[in-house]
Amino acid sequence: MDQGKYKKLNPYHVFFLINNTMVGQGLLSISHALSPVGYNQYWIPFLLGVVTQLVLIPMYWLGMRYPEDNLYVINERLLGKWLGKLVNLVFLIYLIMVFAAVTHNYLRLVQAVTMPDRTMYPALIAILFVSCYIVLGGIKLVARFCMLGFFFTAWMMVYLHWGIQKGEFSHMLPLFNVNMRDVWQASYQAYESFFGYELLLVYFPYIVQQKRSLLHVSGGLWLTVLVYTGVSLVSVVYFSEWQLENLRYPVLNLFKAVELTFVERIENFGIALWVFLVLSTAAPYLWAAKKAMDAVMSHNRRIHLYVILVCAYLLARVQMPTWLRQKLFEDWSFWLGYTMVVIPVLLLLLSLIRKPATPAKEQPQALAETDDGGGTQG
Template structure:
């Protein structure tokens, strides 16, 4: 593992903001319709099940990195050899790149639908990518700082959920446990996609001071994400009928739309605008992870890989010019992210567990008997 200078490391508590900022992004604007499609108003149960599963996966990630080489690129090569290791590294690089494209293009679509229908996609993308270049090129500590601000500043937006309370009917949630197990599992699978982002831990782990002590902050981040999703889910299900929810692509934005204050007529415009403070850390951390893996694989300067990736993302956003293409992109990214979570991380855990115990048994056999 490449030794990171202490000047580039961040405190363990910042893992809370790094993980949470990556988990909450554009998906929170409209995930309710997707999970309700399978388990109806009982889908709030899938929010709980998915959160528990993510806690287990975070524990697995820390086990792998604490007992491995600490650097995921080196860990891949150690566990799988040179060729397969580089294949895993390339897959991880492309995954984070795909994640960045999906988040950026989906948010641009929200801006175009809700605010500026005639604004060119490449112009918005270019502005975001210039900001991303400034953040990522300044180093990981700057990325961590943006993630901190991306959690703290928009936190006040949660208060907006108070406004729709007078129109909610929590009796919609009854009866409970009215669906079969298959429906709950399908809803949980789709809810898992909203929790993704925690896997960035695999890449930024070496940049944490006393990294082993940061595990509790990663779990706290997932717990906070869970509480936010559960609150939004319950309010959405109480606010919309099932038929309304099935036709509403961005349920969260539709709830915010009813907020009225004396100095702002359309508060959903303010919400969408402020949400860029949530999306920027999403994109910046994912691109940093992707360019970091590329740097370790190819042994070239970080700035070079960063510029190449930003150009690729801009080109991809320009190409994705229809709702059908954007929907397909989201579906593919969601499937890849889900299978990465349920297969790739447990595979790393199993391989590390076997390696650790194999070494332990080998040492015990090699030690002289008294």
């Protein structure tokens, strides 16, 4: 019904886009990432939520100054063509890396749990294919998939009550029994789970109610915080500190605690269903990466999407030394993620210095790319 409309993301789309892009990446290992603070981890997500909320404000401000431009166009406008393109290229690499890391990490888990004796490349191709199919539907389909991903997986929270039943609530005490170094260490590690909102500026021009979007974005963020807090609370109650530190995917073990009469080992199902969360994280990143490549190449072409997919496939498949893989997927993508969070702040300052309070009106470049890969349906 909104055929060819440029603005297409309704408030609930924004809400679930923000929420799912974050959760799909971080939920599986949030309690592990927070383990440096041991039993005190359950209030750290709140802390990180506040930090994220503060970062969102300059992002929103920047978006409102350029309501028709995505981050890449803003980059080029403010940093000049060549520097802007360079920054976009860095973003592109980051986005591809995150996309590859998200899918690959999930597949490693699937392999470990369900099929330890099979090679994973069919599974990898399959998941790349599905995320490609989602992205071909445009940002609106991506947002819709996020909505579904949420509703398909949210009910699994019910199974957490097994963990609560068996656990000890006194693990929550003593409160604040931590030193600042550990808090810093844990926040630093766990902040990766909050990445995903940095894509906001890429789809900001598509939002219908841009003025009120900060509210919707914050809603999505705080839902994430709620989910993270819930899961890490249950983990704290159910696990010992040693387990939190050594279990790579605490959620998996929380599933393992479930005992039902008609079916056992529900974690197999839980991990399989997790694919909805992974797809709803991977698809926005893939979409953003495609947009980044469009910006770098100054053309809006579908082949860019396929190139990105091939890159992601190779990143996951090519045999590289473990240290390199670790550097690539963990350290570098980590740092680039922080960069992507910080750059909007710099851009905002730059734009305030360069052009005080004149919102951009004409931007032929942005309007020329009216629509991405065929996302025209309502």
